[in-house]
Amino acid sequence: MKRLLLIPLIAALTMTARAQDDAIGKFFGKYLDDSRFTVVSVSPRMFRLMSKVNWDTIPSDLKQTVSRLQSFRILSTETTPSVFYKEALAQIDRKEYEDLITVRDNKDNFRFMIRATGNTIHELLMIAADKDGFTLMSFVGDIDLDKISRLGADLDIKGMENLKNAKRK
Amino acid sequence: MEKANVIALLEKYWRTETSVEEEKALADWFNAQDPDTLDPDLQAYGPLFAYFGEEARVSPGPGFEARILQAITAADAETSAAAMSPAAMSPAAMSAAASPVPPRSPVFHFQWGLVSAAAAVLFLVASLFLLQPNQKHPVETPVTADTRAVAGTPVLARVTDTYDDPEQALAAVRHALLIASAHLNEGRKQITNK
Numbered sequence: 001m002k003r004l005l006l007i008p009l010i011a012a013l014t015m016t017a018r019a020q021d022d023a024i025g026k027f028f029g030k031y032l033d034d035s036r037f038t039v040v041s042v043s044p045r046m047f048r049l050m051s052k053v054n055w056d057t058i059p060s061d062l063k064q065t066v067s068r069l070q071s072f073r074i075l076s077t078e079t080t081p082s083v084f085y086k087e088a089l090a091q092i093d094r095k096e097y098e099d100l101i102t103v104r105d106n107k108d109n110f111r112f113m114i115r116a117t118g119n120t121i122h123e124l125l126m127i128a129a130d131k132d133g134f135t136l137m138s139f140v141g142d143i144d145l146d147k148i149s150r151l152g153a154d155l156d157i158k159g160m161e162n163l164k165n166a167k168r169k
Numbered sequence: 170m171e172k173a174n175v176i177a178l179l180e181k182y183w184r185t186e187t188s189v190e191e192e193k194a195l196a197d198w199f200n201a202q203d204p205d206t207l208d209p210d211l212q213a214y215g216p217l218f219a220y221f222g223e224e225a226r227v228s229p230g231p232g233f234e235a236r237i238l239q240a241i242t243a244a245d246a247e248t249s250a251a252a253m254s255p256a257a258m259s260p261a262a263m264s265a266a267a268s269p270v271p272p273r274s275p276v277f278h279f280q281w282g283l284v285s286a287a288a289a290v291l292f293l294v295a296s297l298f299l300l301q302p303n304q305k306h307p308v309e310t311p312v313t314a315d316t317r318a319v320a321g322t323p324v325l326a327r328v329t330d331t332y333d334d335p336e337q338a339l340a341a342v343r344h345a346l347l348i349a350s351a352h353l354n355e356g357r358k359q360i361t362n363k
Contacts, residue, residue, distance in 0.1 A: 040331045042338045049335040062343060072342050101356035110352055126349050137345055152350030
């Protein structure tokens with residue numbers, strides 16, 4: 001009898017899991033097929049396949065961070081960055097996502113938001129816009145901000161600029 | 170007996186306070202009446218007492234006891250045979266066993282069927298609700314890697330893979346993490362500078 005009750009329960013739980021989605025899917029799903037946008041995504045399946053990669057050369061902080069991720073997605077465009085930045089801020093549901101860090105200066109505009117229950121962060125969302133483009137970046141999983149912050153601790157802003165340039169190649 | 174007397178007795182009878190003698194008197198009185206000339210107020214009860222009288226006279230037919238005993242012996246033999254070799258219990262044997270006195274097991278199985286049918290219906294109805302795309306209030310359930318992997322995401326926004334090679338995917342994620350990290354640190358630095 002107990003087993004019979006468990007089956008629908010498990011099925012129901014699996015289906016609530018199905019309702020989970022990252023901020024890009026929730027608020028920007030319509031742009032995923034838009035030709036102005038570039039999409040980079042890594043599925044949960046691919047994250048599981050990564051366990052087969054040779055991890056010897058990977059720093060442990062990175063290894064631990066990646067092993068706790070479930071999916072990752074970037075949506076970016078070079079068209080009207082500031083328009084999409086404003087749209088992003090307007091679209092995102094503030095009941096779910098709270099602001100973490102906002103930076104606004106003459107060349108950069110970016111904002112980090114998190115979706116969390118209690119002390120567990122389920123999603124880290126970065127919204128960034130500068131003159132070259134607009135980027136939405138979403139990490140879903142069990143997020144440890146300190147670890148992520150440590151990953152780039154040895155990179156200064158200049159190193160970061162190089163990263164950016166490499167990305168836009 | 171007078172009508173008032175009969176009605177008083179009837180009232181007592183419905184309250185189940187009559188004695189055996191009083192009930193017999195009541196039945197005798199009703200059975201002695203001619204149904205056609207019976208007082209209209211009491212007419213409804215005539216057939217009732219007539220029926221009680223008839224049923225009380227019913228007795229078992231010839232050989233009744235022998236038939237019951239035979240059926241019990243047959244049912245006993247079936248159940249002990251089933252207990253000894255449950256695998257040998259074919260559907261034919263089941264229906265044969267069900268003929269005189271149905272054994273308990275088929276009834277039991279039938280109820281399990283009902284329970285699972287109810288569970289299935291419940292499950293279908295629940296899934297109809299849960300499958301609704303709920304964009305404004307997504308369910309806040311912590312998802313383990315496994316459930317997420319099984320369930321995936323809604324069709325429109327399914328996370329498809331840009332890379333086929335896990336190594337390339339890892340490189341991309343690493344790259345993105347570094348960018349995010351650098352931005353995070355930059356943001357924190359600005360906050361502490363202010």
